[in-house]
Amino acid sequence: MTTRTRKEAARLPLDTILEGDCIEVMRGLPEASVDLIFADPPYNLQLKGELHRPDNSRVDAVDDAWDQFGSFAAYDQFTRDWLAVARRLLKPNGAIWVIGSYHNVFRLGAELQNQGFWILNDVVWRKSNPMPNFRGKRLTNAHETLIWASRDEGSKYTFNYEALKALNEGIQMRSDWVLPICTGHERLKDAKGDKAHPTQKPESLLHRVLLGTTNAGDVVLDPFFGTGTTGAVAKMLGRHFIGIEREKAYRDVAERRLRDVRPFDRSALEVTSSKRSEPRVPFGQLVERGMLRPGEMLTSPSGKAAKVRADGTLVADGVTGSIHQVGAALEGAPSCNGWTYWHIRRDGQPVSIDVFRQQIRSEM
Amino acid sequence: MTTRTRKEAARLPLDTILEGDCIEVMRGLPEASVDLIFADPPYNLQLKGELHRPDNSRVDAVDDAWDQFGSFAAYDQFTRDWLAVARRLLKPNGAIWVIGSYHNVFRLGAELQNQGFWILNDVVWRKSNPMPNFRGKRLTNAHETLIWASRDEGSKYTFNYEALKALNEGIQMRSDWVLPICTGHERLKDAKGDKAHPTQKPESLLHRVLLGTTNAGDVVLDPFFGTGTTGAVAKMLGRHFIGIEREKAYRDVAERRLRDVRPFDRSALEVTSSKRSEPRVPFGQLVERGMLRPGEMLTSPSGKAAKVRADGTLVADGVTGSIHQVGAALEGAPSCNGWTYWHIRRDGQPVSIDVFRQQIRSEM
């Protein structure tokens, strides 16, 4: 974190719910200050009149199409506007998640691309307990679609690959997530006992999103905060949130909800990390430290051999270079991880040279 | 079927493959004469360099000229053009299916809506055996999206509700379909033994589409015919097809394929709903769903203890890993079934975590 970023973050209203129209509120926030945006924009408000109007099937087909386009145009304008101001708030390496159904997600996705966001995945939330299609006229609408995109094509987005893999019992996480809809105790009720918000998202969905694509301490903005699922899970996971919500009733419910959220222990938030984040050890250190002697022979599982030289390079069959280069040359491969490729005999057994690297790392 | 429709159908080149650019060919066909269109247009993938698997083998990418577009604007223009001429061919009660990935499907869906098509469902093809994400930089791209839309909002589209319900073992068909990708004997090869087409779709997918949304005798048009999966399944199911394909090599393969297809042999074959007896439940789901809280302690019958982390791993005595790995390490055993080994206190009593797994399975 640079000083400038820290200063900007200090001006951010962290861990609070802001009141008002999200476009106006976002205009007042400092640019390039947010790590992640999670947005569940409305899609029924603009289109409602068109989607659910009574059966006037006598309407001329051309007019009918024009009507739809007219309402889509309004929705597109709304999408363009809030996405543009949201994008301004993202750090260069920031990312966004949006969620929608077939009513609006195609327009959302197209506009993300138009504005220069770079789609990383589309994710299907497969509902384990959806509402059936009562009239039997279509397929059960059993999923919603999320889009994960970085601010720019080249952004170095956050992706906790190993954590998500651990969450999936050691198998790479896929783009289809099976999770139940929000019901039972988790579903917030209003004073009358009715559901407080029509589209409350399950915390499990946000858990996966935030664990996978943010780090502890990151700032997460939700411009359509509703009853605050994003904020609740962010708080549990040790992330900062900023919520924006227009409706007082939703804000009130969210405030109460967030007061009761307890963050998880710090130690529970440490997550399985990638090898990539471990410090680099030059192969030459193994020679310098006397773990390997110049002149010793390394062997590969495929039966190749190479001699260690005093400067930490290898030589074999006229090829000279790093452990990786010589391995790749001998295998005729585009690349090779020399650490796992090369072995040396110790006590009669071939030992991976990676063992020595681990030893050095443990002493660092 | 009215007399007029029959006459038009008579002028249609039924059950043949037409040569040429699909937009020009479609302009020459009679309007309002087709019951269903199935379209698998180019996805406009934007691949940078080569990709290798961890074993250094090269991934055979889709780098064909027909998939290259200069910009989103160029792709949108192409989409507008072919959709408009395709729409003209549809009967008033006709419908269309399009398939795509996140690269193009948002633009496809938005343009469908712009032209007045009425989206009935978006359907997720969840691949049971997708290609993994080899570099671990994103989620496994494990699905593609289909959009099913009628020509107009008021169209009386065909939907064989009971047939699909029967296909799904008596339960209403959902909007997510688990089907394997096209491999093995079904995958067509060229003279050299390489795949004849880079993106051949599985027959099971078309089986479900045509069985569910056409009637026997209907006319199905595929403007991007490729190696003719749509035609093959249409012929099997007693539907008429019209294919349009620009590339001679694909047309030749499709012609040969279609000659060998026998109608009706196959309708009972659909093996795709191979439900696993006991679906796998990752331990992480218990955490995501709030059944266990990160930071809580698990205990074993032998008195060992471990702490739950947010990514579904455990930590105990410096050991970190899955419920199985940590259990095995603490017992000094080669393996351990963590599901029966670990317990948690609930209402003063130790409860096996397997109880929560059963609960999740009962909801699946």
Add this chain to the structure above:
DNA sequence: AATCAACATGAATCTGCCT
């Protein structure tokens, strides 16, 4: 003949750091 191990491959926007 049967079993098992080894190998092949699929619509993929697939690295990061230092110089």
Add this chain to the structure above:
DNA sequence: AAGGCAGATTCATGTTGAT
């Protein structure tokens, strides 16, 4: 900014070949 280089990274399924 571009080039060089270390070194991290895979799941399900079907086919082929060896025992």
